Amino acid sequence: MRVMMAAVLLALAGCGGGEAREVPLQMLASDPQGFDGQRVTTQGVVRRFEAPLHYWIEDAALNRVELFPQEAAAPLLGREVRVVGTFRYAPGEGRSLSLETISPLGGD
Template structure:
């Protein structure tokens, strides 16, 4: 039985779609390994780390109005950390923060905490 070009194209399209979906699901399932960085690296090269999973060390500080927390190193480099309810538990403590780093010219530099370890 002879197949038409249309049937071959549909089969080719379906195989391509399955391959794409498989690659997409595999990529989504892979956890990104955090990059160990210093706060000065994040300050000086913020765009290089934007939207990447990072680990950084510092002492947790805060400001009351508006309420926000950050980690700070001995040179005064600061990176905001959130959510506040997690950061608040480590006030004035040295920590290793793991999370997604974000940078914007309007919002500054921040790490969304996925893990925090008191040192």
């Protein structure tokens, strides 16, 4: 599983360009249009919903951003992570992040 996750993340690493901007989840939730299409880095706890299956990160205030690809987030369910990727917002669809990297915070 870790080998698959590493391969997915390595393939995605070439997709980004420029420095990722540090943005707390609270800001992504309060002004999603302002960050649409930008490379960002943020952190939160990985959560999941079963039907339909999707993964997101959230902070203590329940600000959330969905994560893609799901396979990269799945092994870190319940863990606090730091993510880097391209943020997207679409009215009616919500906030999402196409992952370049996802790393657990704290001991492992």
